[in-house]
Amino acid sequence: MTAYSAGLALQAVGIRIRRPVSVLFDGAVAVALTLYGLLVSNLLDTVSNSLQLIVVLIGPVMAIYATDILLRRFRYDGRALADETPGSPFWYTGGVNPAGALALAAGVSAAALCVNTLYTGPIASTLGGIDLSLPVGLIVSAALYAALMRPLRPEE
Numbered sequence: 001m002t003a004y005s006a007g008l009a010l011q012a013v014g015i016r017i018r019r020p021v022s023v024l025f026d027g028a029v030a031v032a033l034t035l036y037g038l039l040v041s042n043l044l045d046t047v048s049n050s051l052q053l054i055v056v057l058i059g060p061v062m063a064i065y066a067t068d069i070l071l072r073r074f075r076y077d078g079r080a081l082a083d084e085t086p087g088s089p090f091w092y093t094g095g096v097n098p099a100g101a102l103a104l105a106a107g108v109s110a111a112a113l114c115v116n117t118l119y120t121g122p123i124a125s126t127l128g129g130i131d132l133s134l135p136v137g138l139i140v141s142a143a144l145y146a147a148l149m150r151p152l153r154p155e156e
Helices: 002-012 019-040 043-071 078-082 098-113 122-126 133-149
Strands: none
Touching: 002 019, 019 043, 043 098, 043 133, 098 122, 098 133
């Protein structure tokens, strides 16, 4: 099912490919990465480094999501959320919330400066290798999103 979903995701981003071919492509990539992890590198180090790099992206994403929930006081209009037309209150600019995109870019950038994994960011290097990517990514993205969303938030 994961390969099927990944194949669907490839199609969703605009790659013109038939579903069976996309599933075979995803499977080949997964096998190649698995063989690399098992035979070429130290598997535990590879998994650890991958997870640490995922934190750089997922931390700011979750901070923006949680901040949006708090700003809206846990109240969303389900019909408006499902409305994917330009008239939707969640359409923003061309279907993208500029506050969310900017907060995500800033949070990921700040986290990348503080990471100590495959590479050491300049802030982590200055601090002697201390990895502050998670808290910095969370704080920067949440604070910036909250500040930028105040004027954009739909009326309740």
